[in-house]
Amino acid sequence: MRPDVPAPPAEDPAGRPAVTLRDARLAYGNRVLWDGLDLDITPGEFLAVLGANGSGKTSFLKVLLGLAPLSAGSLTVDGEPARRGHRGIGYVPQQKHFAPDMPLRARDLVGLGVDGHKWGVRLRGRAYRRRVDELLEQVGATPYARIPVGLLSGGEQQRLRIAQALAPNPRVLLCDEPLLSLDLNHQKAVSALVGHQARANGTAVVFVTHEINPILEHVDRVLYLAGGRFTIGTPGEVMTTEVLSKLYGTHVEVLHSNGRIVVVGMPEAVMDGHPEVLPAGEAA
Amino acid sequence: MSWTDFTGAVFNFTDYAELLPLFRDSLLAGAILGLVGGLIGTFVMMRDLAFAVHGIAELSFAGAAFALLVGADVILGSLVGSVLAALLLGAMGVRAREKNSVIGVIMPFGLGLGILFLSLYQGRAANKFGLLTGQIVSVDSTQLSALAVTALVVIAGLVLIWRPLTFASADPDIAAARGIPVRTLSMAFMFLLGISVALSIQVVGALLVLALLITPAAAALQVTAAPRMVVLLSVAFAILSTVGGIMLALGGRIPISPYVTTLSFAIYLVCRVAGSWRRRRGWSARAASLRAHA
Numbered sequence: 207m208r209p210d211v212p213a214p215p216a217e218d219p220a221g222r223p224a225v226t227l228r229d230a231r232l233a234y235g236n237r238v239l240w241d242g243l244d245l246d247i248t249p250g251e252f253l254a255v256l257g258a259n260g261s262g263k264t265s266f267l268k269v270l271l272g273l274a275p276l277s278a279g280s281l282t283v284d285g286e287p288a289r290r291g292h293r294g295i296g297y298v299p300q301q302k303h304f305a306p307d308m309p310l311r312a313r314d315l316v317g318l319g320v321d322g323h324k325w326g327v328r329l330r331g332r333a334y335r336r337r338v339d340e341l342l343e344q345v346g347a348t349p350y351a352r353i354p355v356g357l358l359s360g361g362e363q364q365r366l367r368i369a370q371a372l373a374p375n376p377r378v379l380l381c382d383e384p385l386l387s388l389d390l391n392h393q394k395a396v397s398a399l400v401g402h403q404a405r406a407n408g409t410a411v412v413f414v415t416h417e418i419n420p421i422l423e424h425v426d427r428v429l430y431l432a433g434g435r436f437t438i439g440t441p442g443e444v445m446t447t448e449v450l451s452k453l454y455g456t457h458v459e460v461l462h463s464n465g466r467i468v469v470v471g472m473p474e475a476v477m478d479g480h481p482e483v484l485p486a487g488e489a490a
Numbered sequence: 491m492s493w494t495d496f497t498g499a500v501f502n503f504t505d506y507a508e509l510l511p512l513f514r515d516s517l518l519a520g521a522i523l524g525l526v527g528g529l530i531g532t533f534v535m536m537r538d539l540a541f542a543v544h545g546i547a548e549l550s551f552a553g554a555a556f557a558l559l560v561g562a563d564v565i566l567g568s569l570v571g572s573v574l575a576a577l578l579l580g581a582m583g584v585r586a587r588e589k590n591s592v593i594g595v596i597m598p599f600g601l602g603l604g605i606l607f608l609s610l611y612q613g614r615a616a617n618k619f620g621l622l623t624g625q626i627v628s629v630d631s632t633q634l635s636a637l638a639v640t641a642l643v644v645i646a647g648l649v650l651i652w653r654p655l656t657f658a659s660a661d662p663d664i665a666a667a668r669g670i671p672v673r674t675l676s677m678a679f680m681f682l683l684g685i686s687v688a689l690s691i692q693v694v695g696a697l698l699v700l701a702l703l704i705t706p707a708a709a710a711l712q713v714t715a716a717p718r719m720v721v722l723l724s725v726a727f728a729i730l731s732t733v734g735g736i737m738l739a740l741g742g743r744i745p746i747s748p749y750v751t752t753l754s755f756a757i758y759l760v761c762r763v764a765g766s767w768r769r770r771r772g773w774s775a776r777a778a779s780l781r782a783h784a
Binding site for chain 1: 495530535536538568649650651652653654657660661663664665666667668669708710711714715716717720743771
């Protein structure tokens, strides 16, 4: 442990951060995505991870999920080393449509989060059904609980994925661009749902996105990745012309208009190359 | 051929009461295969493997033809062929597009090999034809118990991996993040699928395997999305097709596969009509109104 580690915040009942990164480094060959990353994510905190394509945003999530190892440094999730299938982590990926004939109703999709990882078939269903009903209620999906998932809209499917991720009462909710391909109304509704989850239930949220505006009102801190460097701070501290210009190593302009933040003049060079480590089942 | 000749060949129910007991074993075999086909078919649909099933069947045919040629056990030959093909496809990767092109390349090669072995074979022609079109009528009690044991293995394996396989089939990324061994499950499923294909070939033949492994599940998916109902209906449709097909075929002179495929096709058509009605009146009307309000 290093001496400059901040004390855990008072609101944490277990007295420890949800996620702790110490001197963490991720590199592919001699390409460094980030290095020297010290970060404590406290329960109930909403952390947005921003950056251009290829800046290591998704890799950051893969590391937290235990699907990719750190090149150096340490990472603990809920006090334990990160590993695949950690029960303290809920994962909400990008919206991806289901085939219309997928034999699952909304409630069955949520139910996969409850006991989909267990072997065998479900023999006693009462506790299962109660938990699924609770989760559907929690994300406001009860009205379409019995509709086949393939017939639901993208926003509805994302609500269900959030409910599914919340099933094991995770300490951390990892969201990988969950608003992509949703219309504005659904973007707002889904971010509000995630924000509420952080505040009301003390779930830490790590929200990877390339667009901060839909989630701006919920964000506590921003981790901004660019070209092998990073900056951490509140949106007010990070989303400024000075800070981002320094981060990108070239002049970029951060404009504020109508409560929206627009970054102008990002260099194109950092956007190329995408050496992501994908989980086994992932198909393009 | 006159109409009476045709109906006499296709439907002939004279002496039906005496015939039926003689075919008890075949009917049982049909029921077992219906059960296996209906169960595994739902996962085949979920994982979008219809084309793979067809490819596996052709290699299974090649294996059986080779066994016939060298005087080995035909069922064993078809089993080896289809399990090898299934594992190969499973190991090859996960991208559907890539997989389809590989299947398209392997399939005609397997079929060609099979035809080569059959033309070299000097024995009875009925054996040759049976591999392509089915030969369940000749099942004896030893074969029946072998079939039942193999089917039991497949069903037990499927039940064991049921929930994680469902998760991995519905959303592999999230399942992997939850720690489910997605790749291992995929290989285990391909193994079970290979065995099921080899079994089904005994009833309907290599060319018509899809009628047992796809059509019943596809029909069930037309009318319901509730997982339990899908499985129940899929199994019921498959058993209805095999047992019904055998019973219709008893008196006639033609193989049973046309009966089985026609029955399962008819069930699919009925479900398709019922499903489109339901989608118009119920499901999507509800989803559409939600979308309009959102």
